[in-house]
Amino acid sequence: MNNKSIEFSNLSISVDELPDFKDAKLEPIAKKYQILLWLNLVLLSLFFAGLISGLYYFIEDFPRIILKIAAIVFSLIIVFSAIEIGKGFPKRKFGIRELDIIFQKGFFFFKETVIPFKRIQHVEIKQGPVLRLLNLYSLKLYTAGASTGDLVISGLHLNVAEKLKAKVLQVTEDEDE
Amino acid sequence: MSNIDFSVLQRQSFNGIFLIFFADIAKQFKRFFYAIFAPFLSENFRNNYQEYLIAGIIVLVIIQFVFSYLSYLKYQFQIHKSAFIVQKGVIKRSVVEIPFHRIQNINIQQNILQQIFGVVGFQIETAGESASEIKIKALDSATANALKEALLDEVKEVVHSDETISSIEDSSPQNSSLQEDLTQEKEASTLLHLSFGRLLKVGLSSNYLKGFGLLALFIGGIGNFVNDVLSNFIEVDFEEDLVHRVPETLSFLALVVFIFTMLAFLLTVSLQVIKYFNLKVIRIKDNFEVSYGLLKRINQVIKKNKTQVVSFEYNPILRLFGINNVFVSQASASEITEKQKIGLVGITSLQFEEFFEAIFDLPFQQKFAKTQTSFRYMIVLFWKQIVIWVGFGIAGYFFINPIAGFVFAFLGLIGFTFLNYKIVSKSHVGLNEHLLKIGSGSINTKSEFVALYKIQSVQLKRSIFQRINGHADLIIYTASGSQSIPYINYNEAVELFNFMLYKVESSKLGWI
Numbered sequence: 119m120n121n122k123s124i125e126f127s128n129l130s131i132s133v134d135e136l137p138d139f140k141d142a143k144l145e146p147i148a149k150k151y152q153i154l155l156w157l158n159l160v161l162l163s164l165f166f167a168g169l170i171s172g173l174y175y176f177i178e179d180f181p182r183i184i185l186k187i188a189a190i191v192f193s194l195i196i197v198f199s200a201i202e203i204g205k206g207f208p209k210r211k212f213g214i215r216e217l218d219i220i221f222q223k224g225f226f227f228f229k230e231t232v233i234p235f236k237r238i239q240h241v242e243i244k245q246g247p248v249l250r251l252l253n254l255y256s257l258k259l260y261t262a263g264a265s266t267g268d269l270v271i272s273g274l275h276l277n278v279a280e281k282l283k284a285k286v287l288q289v290t291e292d293e294d295e
Numbered sequence: 296m297s298n299i300d301f302s303v304l305q306r307q308s309f310n311g312i313f314l315i316f317f318a319d320i321a322k323q324f325k326r327f328f329y330a331i332f333a334p335f336l337s338e339n340f341r342n343n344y345q346e347y348l349i350a351g352i353i354v355l356v357i358i359q360f361v362f363s364y365l366s367y368l369k370y371q372f373q374i375h376k377s378a379f380i381v382q383k384g385v386i387k388r389s390v391v392e393i394p395f396h397r398i399q400n401i402n403i404q405q406n407i408l409q410q411i412f413g414v415v416g417f418q419i420e421t422a423g424e425s426a427s428e429i430k431i432k433a434l435d436s437a438t439a440n441a442l443k444e445a446l447l448d449e450v451k452e453v454v455h456s457d458e459t460i461s462s463i464e465d466s467s468p469q470n471s472s473l474q475e476d477l478t479q480e481k482e483a484s485t486l487l488h489l490s491f492g493r494l495l496k497v498g499l500s501s502n503y504l505k506g507f508g509l510l511a512l513f514i515g516g517i518g519n520f521v522n523d524v525l526s527n528f529i530e531v532d533f534e535e536d537l538v539h540r541v542p543e544t545l546s547f548l549a550l551v552v553f554i555f556t557m558l559a560f561l562l563t564v565s566l567q568v569i570k571y572f573n574l575k576v577i578r579i580k581d582n583f584e585v586s587y588g589l590l591k592r593i594n595q596v597i598k599k600n601k602t603q604v605v606s607f608e609y610n611p612i613l614r615l616f617g618i619n620n621v622f623v624s625q626a627s628a629s630e631i632t633e634k635q636k637i638g639l640v641g642i643t644s645l646q647f648e649e650f651f652e653a654i655f656d657l658p659f660q661q662k663f664a665k666t667q668t669s670f671r672y673m674i675v676l677f678w679k680q681i682v683i684w685v686g687f688g689i690a691g692y693f694f695i696n697p698i699a700g701f702v703f704a705f706l707g708l709i710g711f712t713f714l715n716y717k718i719v720s721k722s723h724v725g726l727n728e729h730l731l732k733i734g735s736g737s738i739n740t741k742s743e744f745v746a747l748y749k750i751q752s753v754q755l756k757r758s759i760f761q762r763i764n765g766h767a768d769l770i771i772y773t774a775s776g777s778q779s780i781p782y783i784n785y786n787e788a789v790e791l792f793n794f795m796l797y798k799v800e801s802s803k804l805g806w807i
Contacts, residue, residue, distance in 0.1 A: 136793045217800040226759060232792070233752040234800045261751040262806055263603075263626045263774025269752070 139232055142220055144211035150252050151273025155203045166192040202226055212271050214285060221271050233269055237261050241283045255279045299441050304371040310412040311433030316363040317408060381429055391429060393419060395450045399598060401443050406591040415439045486649060489574035489641050497641040498564035500612035510559045571640050581653045585637055595637050601625045602654050603749050603775040607647060610739035621647055626774035655746055663725025663732050669766055672782035676715040684708050724780045726791060733778050748802040749773050753795055755788060774806060
């Protein structure tokens, strides 16, 4: 990292000495979770295909041009979603540092989020119906205030989710003492 | 002062039924406005199905009344042990429990509808940790005051006992500040009392585009309708007629544009004047009590520890008048909208200095290490806006002539490029030991200040293109929502990111 980029001249610590979140060791989520993502996409495409062909064959008055445009738009959406899943899945990773938790995902938009443990209000391990079939769980971390800051890590094995939860709670409690 | 026993379940004032009913009706009306009135625009529908629709609406209104009555019956509250409890919901029952130590503030308000029914609204503000903010819509004012007294008594007690137990433990800040509120009213001083003249200046310098937008929506909505109705009564074919009288039409058009502009102008100014009428900001220690409004008088409190983001804004006209607008976002259970921010409009720079120092406990003069948004961001904005000015061009091409189309598109491109240049050159982030300053704006200039220890989480976002050209968007989450700084150099973004995390994690201060 180049030093000249920012001058924190009035700060008491040097920026270079700060721990870099890039150095954290990250782990991928369970591979099985990919099945759910693909399943969602297949269902979505079936729904679109059904809707458009239904309109095409059963409602003769429906303007054909709208259907054609819709078909093109929907297939583009599906193609891009497929790329997002295929390329983006390997990027879904989480990691734990001493004081915070890191989660990253996304291909078209790669997002790296870090929440310090002491800002986590509440932790929840959840399991939807499809996740239940796959025997996977998702971990939801609530921060204070607006829900936009909340973080959901989906597709974890139960033991991993529980370990993460325990770690988060333990650090939060240490802070409180 | 009263003999109401709040330890048993209480209902709202009986008049509340009607208030709830009217409020619900208004809400439904707003929600379904277009669904209900769109059919009326079609002549065919008016002739054949009008009765059914009206009958349908009547049935819905009756159902709504029954529902409102039930929700009145099912809405009950009480003081139980050391908490205020509300039970509500007709189909989905829910119980909200607010422990006394979480109560930050109690507001009693009265809007026009409430004035008509002779009731007041009762609001309990909490720290915003979860959806535990409570609004009782209709209480008679004696009950409301009694309830406020009762709650404040209880809160005081809790705070006192807390103090004695945990006096060594550096008594938690929210309790002590509440205590200050309860006991000390004497140190109050007026920070800002907006005179009508200055309020008018604020109105004059507001964003007219909003007024235009509102008016356009309104006129667009009724325009169709008027055209439809008129052509029923008068035998004119509008389009035919317009072509034959081009000169007259042009002067008519100019008149319409003029009237439209004036209306938008008046609408914008009067909306602002009504909203911020008689704005008063009173300082009590480091908290500020704000009251404003002509039709609906609103009282709000800016709590020092609940404050998340302070936004300082001005535009060329405000600059000319020597005033600024300040908007404060407080911790909230849901993402704060522009409307929910507390506005201290028409504030002078000197008054803002006092406000800033009280809220942040820091001298106003702060040095920031500045990181600028890259000019590459102009390319992103260009692609986002291309539809708009190409649309202008196409409209000109088809409705007037090819040259007009070209001119429109070109003017659009020039205008947007100028705006984008302004946007990018104003977009930056400043950081120092205690504060984060986010600069943005286009014609206007906006600086948002966040204390570093209030940050909840941080995010770096990079699109495919940003990964190739080495840039990133930085997004900061606080308890009132998110702030984002677009397109900064990736290495600098990572440094900012690490530094902010370090400050949050090493800070001993809680976010509230």
